[in-house]
Amino acid sequence: MTTVQGTAVVLWLGLTAYAVFGGADFGAGFWDLTAGATKRGAAARALIADAIGPVWEANHTWLIFDLVILWTAFPPAFAAIMSTLFVPLTLAALGIVLRGAAFAFRPVAPGLPERRAADAVFAISSIVTPFFLGAAGGGIASGRVPAGNAAGDPWTSWLNPTSMLVGSLAVATCAYLAAVFLVADARRSQPALVDYFRRRATLAALAAGALAVAGIGVLRVDAPVLADELTRRGWPLVVASAALGTAALVLLRRGISRGTRVLAVGAVVSVVWGWGVAQYPDILPGSLSLADAAAPPGSLEALLVVFVVAALVIAPSLGLLYYLAQRSRLVHRGL
Amino acid sequence: MLYDVAADLLAARSQMAFTLGFHIILACLGVGLPTMVLIANAIGLRRNDPAALLLAHRWSTVMAVTFAVGAVTGTVLSFEMGLLWPVLMGRFGGAFGIPFAIEGLFFFLEAIFIAIYIYGWSRLSPRAHLLSGIPVAVAGIGGTFSVVAANSWMNQPAGFVLGADGRVAAVTPFEVIFNRATFYEVPHMLLAAYLVTGFLLASVYALGLLRGHADRYVRLGFLIPFVIAALAAPLQVAVGDVAARGVLEDQPAKFAAMELIAVGGSHQPETIGGILVDGKVVGGIQIPNLASILAGFSPDTYIPGLDSIPVDEQPPTAIVHLSWNAMVGIGTALVFLAVWGLVLRWRRRDYANARWFLRAASIAGFAAVIALEAGWIVTEVGRQPWVVFKILRTADAVTHAPGVQATFVAVIVLYTGLGAATLLALRGLRRRWAGQDAAAGGRAYGHAMDEAIPYGPHQGPEGPPP
Numbered sequence A: 001m002t003t004v005q006g007t008a009v010v011l012w013l014g015l016t017a018y019a020v021f022g023g024a025d026f027g028a029g030f031w032d033l034t035a036g037a038t039k040r041g042a043a044a045r046a047l048i049a050d051a052i053g054p055v056w057e058a059n060h061t062w063l064i065f066d067l068v069i070l071w072t073a074f075p076p077a078f079a080a081i082m083s084t085l086f087v088p089l090t091l092a093a094l095g096i097v098l099r100g101a102a103f104a105f106r107p108v109a110p111g112l113p114e115r116r117a118a119d120a121v122f123a124i125s126s127i128v129t130p131f132f133l134g135a136a137g138g139g140i141a142s143g144r145v146p147a148g149n150a151a152g153d154p155w156t157s158w159l160n161p162t163s164m165l166v167g168s169l170a171v172a173t174c175a176y177l178a179a180v181f182l183v184a185d186a187r188r189s190q191p192a193l194v195d196y197f198r199r200r201a202t203l204a205a206l207a208a209g210a211l212a213v214a215g216i217g218v219l220r221v222d223a224p225v226l227a228d229e230l231t232r233r234g235w236p237l238v239v240a241s242a243a244l245g246t247a248a249l250v251l252l253r254r255g256i257s258r259g260t261r262v263l264a265v266g267a268v269v270s271v272v273w274g275w276g277v278a279q280y281p282d283i284l285p286g287s288l289s290l291a292d293a294a295a296p297p298g299s300l301e302a303l304l305v306v307f308v309v310a311a312l313v314i315a316p317s318l319g320l321l322y323y324l325a326q327r328s329r330l331v332h333r334g335l
Numbered sequence B: 001m002l003y004d005v006a007a008d009l010l011a012a013r014s015q016m017a018f019t020l021g022f023h024i025i026l027a028c029l030g031v032g033l034p035t036m037v038l039i040a041n042a043i044g045l046r047r048n049d050p051a052a053l054l055l056a057h058r059w060s061t062v063m064a065v066t067f068a069v070g071a072v073t074g075t076v077l078s079f080e081m082g083l084l085w086p087v088l089m090g091r092f093g094g095a096f097g098i099p100f101a102i103e104g105l106f107f108f109l110e111a112i113f114i115a116i117y118i119y120g121w122s123r124l125s126p127r128a129h130l131l132s133g134i135p136v137a138v139a140g141i142g143g144t145f146s147v148v149a150a151n152s153w154m155n156q157p158a159g160f161v162l163g164a165d166g167r168v169a170a171v172t173p174f175e176v177i178f179n180r181a182t183f184y185e186v187p188h189m190l191l192a193a194y195l196v197t198g199f200l201l202a203s204v205y206a207l208g209l210l211r212g213h214a215d216r217y218v219r220l221g222f223l224i225p226f227v228i229a230a231l232a233a234p235l236q237v238a239v240g241d242v243a244a245r246g247v248l249e250d251q252p253a254k255f256a257a258m259e260l261i262a263v264g265g266s267h268q269p270e271t272i273g274g275i276l277v278d279g280k281v282v283g284g285i286q287i288p289n290l291a292s293i294l295a296g297f298s299p300d301t302y303i304p305g306l307d308s309i310p311v312d313e314q315p316p317t318a319i320v321h322l323s324w325n326a327m328v329g330i331g332t333a334l335v336f337l338a339v340w341g342l343v344l345r346w347r348r349r350d351y352a353n354a355r356w357f358l359r360a361a362s363i364a365g366f367a368a369v370i371a372l373e374a375g376w377i378v379t380e381v382g383r384q385p386w387v388v389f390k391i392l393r394t395a396d397a398v399t400h401a402p403g404v405q406a407t408f409v410a411v412i413v414l415y416t417g418l419g420a421a422t423l424l425a426l427r428g429l430r431r432r433w434a435g436q437d438a439a440a441g442g443r444a445y446g447h448a449m450d451e452a453i454p455y456g457p458h459q460g461p462e463g464p465p466p
Ligand code: HDD
Pocket: B155, B181, B184, B185, B186, B188, B189, B191, B192, B195, B196, B236, B237, B239, B240, B241, B243, B244, B245, B247, B254, B327, B328, B329, B330, B331, B332, B334, B368, B369, B371, B372, B373, B374, B375, B376, B377, B378, B379, B380, B382
């Protein structure tokens, strides 16, 4: 493997981590929004807040990780993406601010009206943000982001069928992942909510599956190159994703929770890597290859060193965080 | 696409400056607060001091809020590097992206351990809990080092070879990170973080002391941050002095703007206040020879003026000069405040009764923030018209995407709301704590102690407001 390929793999690993951890985090906000009126939804909301409270900042640091790798390793790609997709990415950034701030303010809100406002902002931005990030991804994958400073169309680069598909799929996937994780969390602390989230996980799985099937048609028409490569080179991953997703669905229907998390994560990971494989060796399909975009070897080597250090230091730390959270050792403190 | 380049550039610069100026305050708290919290926590455990533990507990709640706002505003900055300055990143990301990558590592650690610390009060052993806070303080320092190294690189670009296409063709990471400006910018910024956090926190308790609440809780709440800030203040002036000489050597245009030196020469006066109009200083007072003496320890020191810089490479002078004055003035005043505290101690006077001292201390936090912002204005505006010194002009780095003016307005609105919400949340916390204290008929020590007991009862987020 060359350094360019190695760095591309690191970039994609980061993207995968963000899709899984950030995705589950966003999805929790989706279920917060749909939990119903203040009283009725209180139990579900409490579980959600407990589940993501200690981990949301770490989950979102994956996005920073990706941005930094992208601008250091493949600078012209970063420049092209951020300038052409200015609108959806600005909206995503604003969504991130609103979401994080609302989440942090919730427990310290002085009164009920403030608390309700924070709830609403948190939940809505949890849906809007992954949608715009997905739409941006769709613009890249369908070859609508050419190299250069805002060289692509500022509107059709993300207001197009593929972007809408990927944006919706992102929202559905986040909701699906979150529900699956919340089933496990509920088993630990609020058994009454197990079935509640199991039903929601099933619904989200069906929605994501339906979107994926519809997506085949959309991509054939709107992004034929991507669709071709997905079937030519990416098919094992596409098949894997479908199989894992279906298996998770079957387990959920049968009321078995063991293993659903692994299967659901596997389904999402396969999609992300399917996309990567389909557009390899381009970083901007049809416009810029990884090799042409790559920074000099010195930069890539430095990044790989940072990555190794990260793997040695961050991975065990994250492990500790998730371990403590899963063992209920991290709890919301009284104020 | 048609767009108004000049207006877009102005909007992009203003948006960058505004969001950075906002983030930096929270960043200072993110670096400084963990240290303060850990000191209070350690005192509390070692001396079995409930007041110190209660302070640590409450400060860590404040830290949870400010850290979250810092993290989201930092994320916006990362987006903005590309949204606003795609040419800067597209051409130089391979070079000065490296310190940012290291920054990412530190912030990851910080985010992980801050969660463990903040959520670990009730169910980790007191020792394990205290230890989990140490990586937070260390990662804050590491993160600051890396991100400021990136900024230093913009002032003193090094460690790369430019290719024919204008992109970076070869990179030596070590030289990128340890460029000439790193050595003074990094320590100066770190000290600034402790100054800002220390004086801001001390300000709050100085007000409490002025209102006559002089129990151990308020005294300790004042002393811990004040002592740290007072130690940092003189060091900050010393480092700033080194920085000024570094700027004179490396970025003479910036230095000339700082000191309002129109025509180069020896025996340059130090100008306080005033602006430059048609190459002449108008207003302000001048202390003869002082600029030359400070720069080279002798009135004969030659200082290049703006006359040696091409007109289209000169930074704006008024804002740089006045900001420079503000920073140095405040920095000096803060040293006096620290000395004042020391004198009170020598003379065995109780600072809790020294009302003028407390009044001064109660505005020191605000003053430190002004110095911080002023310092950054000197650094950033003083570098203009360059974004990468002598290599890339800011005007050539800006995005061609339409809409920057709209996002600038949106960002102002959003951040104003964010700032207001942050202050409201902090005020809400203070009220809640005052209520707890009143209910406990003194300080609600029991609250902190309960929380510190492993496996103690805990209150869920939906619990009744105390
Ligand atoms: C609490 C904050 C604070 C205080 C009291 C001071 N400074 Fe400062 N200064 C900063 C906070 C700051 C900063 C954190 O805002 C800057 C911006 C960039 C940097 O590295 O530090 C800065 C920049 C900065 C620069 C420009 C560096 C560059 O452009 O590369 C100089 C020359 C000084 N300072 C000098 C001083 C002197 C001589 C001071 C005291 C007498 C002083 N500062 C007090």
